[in-house]
Amino acid sequence: MSEVNDRGSIKWTAMMLPEHIQMLNKMWKDKERKAKPMLDEQELEEINMKLQLAIHHHLPVQIKYYSDYDYKVIKGKIKKIDLADKYIQLDDYTKIGLMDILDVVTE
Template sequence: MSVNDRGSIKWTAMMMPEHIELLKQTWQEQERKQKPIIDEQKQEEINLKLQMAVKNELTIDLKYFLNHDFYKAKGKVVSIDRQNRYIKVAGQYLPIESIIDAWID
């Protein structure tokens, strides 16, 4: 919370519920994160690690971007569906495009 937020929070007590909701939505939009651009070399590195994890049944750590935020998943890769562009790891289905980094334990 910045110094300027204090004034708007102070006035929310006198606002209509619709205005408060619009103010909350504005704050959330300002906090949205942008997906980093992954170059071809990094994408190839991620693909190699995924293939190695599947082939050797290794545990992998994945960092992915979904719904304007960053998340991590850890586990064994159950399957890679290249046709539908999804990967199944630790009970989650992740879009392959959302993966931004990978580490093998």
């Protein structure tokens, strides 16, 4: 029995217009996007307490946050919490919006 060498959707791209290929690429990229989870009041209060503890005791933290339709993790020490502009700044000058933070782990 012979094996079929099927190239999937690659075989059809030669017959597609560039606009169709761009639309398919955008569709596949949109499909990989993750939704931002909504945190309840208790989770937000817990994150706030961990941030306050970390800044007052100069503890390193690991922060999970939402950015560009994906979840990201960063480690460092908190340099500043700006409540007026609603962001935190780490010691490497990275700024993270307070509403984008999903979890904080003190180390």
